[in-house]
Amino acid sequence: MATRRIKPSLYISVDIEADGPIPGPYSMLSFGAAVAGRQDADGFTAADPEERTFYRELRPIGEEFVPEALAVSGFDRERLVREGAEPGVALAEFSDWVRQVSVGSQPVMCGYPAMYDWTFLYWYLIRFTGASPFGHSGCLHMKTLYATKAALPLRAVAKGTMPRDLLSRRRHTHHALDDAVEQAELLANLMAWQGPASARLPE
Numbered sequence: 001m002a003t004r005r006i007k008p009s010l011y012i013s014v015d016i017e018a019d020g021p022i023p024g025p026y027s028m029l030s031f032g033a034a035v036a037g038r039q040d041a042d043g044f045t046a047a048d049p050e051e052r053t054f055y056r057e058l059r060p061i062g063e064e065f066v067p068e069a070l071a072v073s074g075f076d077r078e079r080l081v082r083e084g085a086e087p088g089v090a091l092a093e094f095s096d097w098v099r100q101v102s103v104g105s106q107p108v109m110c111g112y113p114a115m116y117d118w119t120f121l122y123w124y125l126i127r128f129t130g131a132s133p134f135g136h137s138g139c140l141h142m143k144t145l146y147a148t149k150a151a152l153p154l155r156a157v158a159k160g161t162m163p164r165d166l167l168s169r170r171r172h173t174h175h176a177l178d179d180a181v182e183q184a185e186l187l188a189n190l191m192a193w194q195g196p197a198s199a200r201l202p203e
Contacts, residue, residue, distance in 0.1 A: 006040075006041060007104075007105060007106050008038055008039060008040035008104070008105040008106070009038070009039045009040075009105060009106050009107075009108045010035065010037075010038050010101065010102040010105035010106065010107050010108065011035075011036040011037050011038070011039065011108050011110050011140065011184075011187055012033050012034070012035055012036065012098065012101070012102075012107055012108065012109055012110065013033065013034045013035075013036045013049065013110050013111065013180045013181070013183040013184035013187060014031060014032070014033045014109050014110070014111055014117055014118075014121060014180055015031065015032050015033075015111065015117060015176045015177075015179035015180040015183060016028050016030065016031040016032075016116075016117045016120045016121060016176055017029050017030045017031070017072070017073035017075070017174060017175075017176050018069060018120055019060065019064075019065035019066060019069050019070045019073075019075075019077065020064065020065055020066045020069050021066070021069070022119065023119060023120045023123035023124060023127075024062075024123065025062060025064050026062070026064055026065060026066070026069070027058070027060035027061045027062060027065070028058055028087075028120045028121070028124055029057065029058055029060065029070075029073060029075050029077075029080055029084070030055070030056065030057045030058060030073065030075070030175075030176045031055070031056060031058075031094075031117075031120075031121060031176050032053065032054065032055045032175070032176035032177030032178070032179065032180040032181075033053065033054040033055075033094070033097075033098075033177075033180055034049040034050070034052070034053045034054075034177070034180040034181045034183075034184040035047045035049065035051070035052040035053075035101055035184070036049060036110060036183075036184035036185075036187045036188060037184075037187065037188055037191065038105060039191070044188075044191040044192070046188035046191070046192075047184070047188075049180075049181045049184035049185055049188075050181060052101050053177060053180070053181070054093075054094055054097045054177075055176060055177040056085050056090040056093070056094070057075075057080060057083075057084050057085060058080065058084045058085055058086075058087050058090055059080055059081060059084035059085065059086060059087065060077060060080055060081060060084070061087060065077060072174055073174050073175075074174070087124060087127075087128045088128040088129065091124055091125055091128045091129050092128075092129050094125075095125065095129055095131070095132075095133045098133040098134070099133055102133075106138065107133055107134055107138060108134065108138045108139065108140050109121065109134045109138060109139050109140070110139070110140040110141075110142055110183070110187050111139075111140075111141070111142065111183060112141075112142040112143055112159075112183050112186060113141065113142075113143055114139050114140065114141040114142065114143075115141065118139045122134075122136070122139075140187075142183065142186060142187055142190060143157050145187075145190050146162060146166075146190055149190070149193060149194075149195045150195065150196055151195070151196070165189070166186065166189045166190060166193060167186060167189070168181075168182040168183075168185035168186050168189075170182040170185065
């Protein structure tokens with residue numbers, strides 16, 4: 001009986017900055033992506049997360065925004081209205097980039113937390129391009145990955161509870177590309193981690 005060949009996965013770390021809690025009424029203002037690594041039958045191979053990246057700042061799609069959400073990114077919304085990329089153009093360019101970097105593999109978006117970023121990214125992809133290069137479910141939640149390996153309830157997990165060796169040494173800046181690169185390093189560390197028994201004891 002022939003065995004079905006499993007296509008490798010290419011993990012792409014994505015971070016978005018938005019001016020509210022949900023897409024549609026509110027806008028995705030920027031998004032960054034970094035190739036984190038490739039997984040095949042032989043395991044996971046980390047990539048240099050600064051080597052293949054994508055970043056765009058977007059024109060807002062509506063007038064509504066939450067001031068506290070906007071303050072997180074520090075964007076000048078009026079500047080983005082004037083200078084931000086048209087969402088349809090930027091998302092089409094992103095889809096082409098994903099397909100280019102993932103030739104021979106299936107692209108998987110990964111994030112921390114993935115749900116918020118995926119909600120905006122997927123909505124924008126469907127709304128402005130009609131399709132997603134990740135399909136409708138090609139998303140990996142790094143928080144779930146850690147909780148599973150650490151045998152912890154998901155709601156007990158935060159970055160502050162993780163072994164320091166797992167975390168990237170980069171600062172979390174709320175610049176979408178910076179944070180995508182940081183999260184790509186976290187994914188590579190999580191993929192290599194064997195669980196709590198492998199954690200280094202404090203000196």
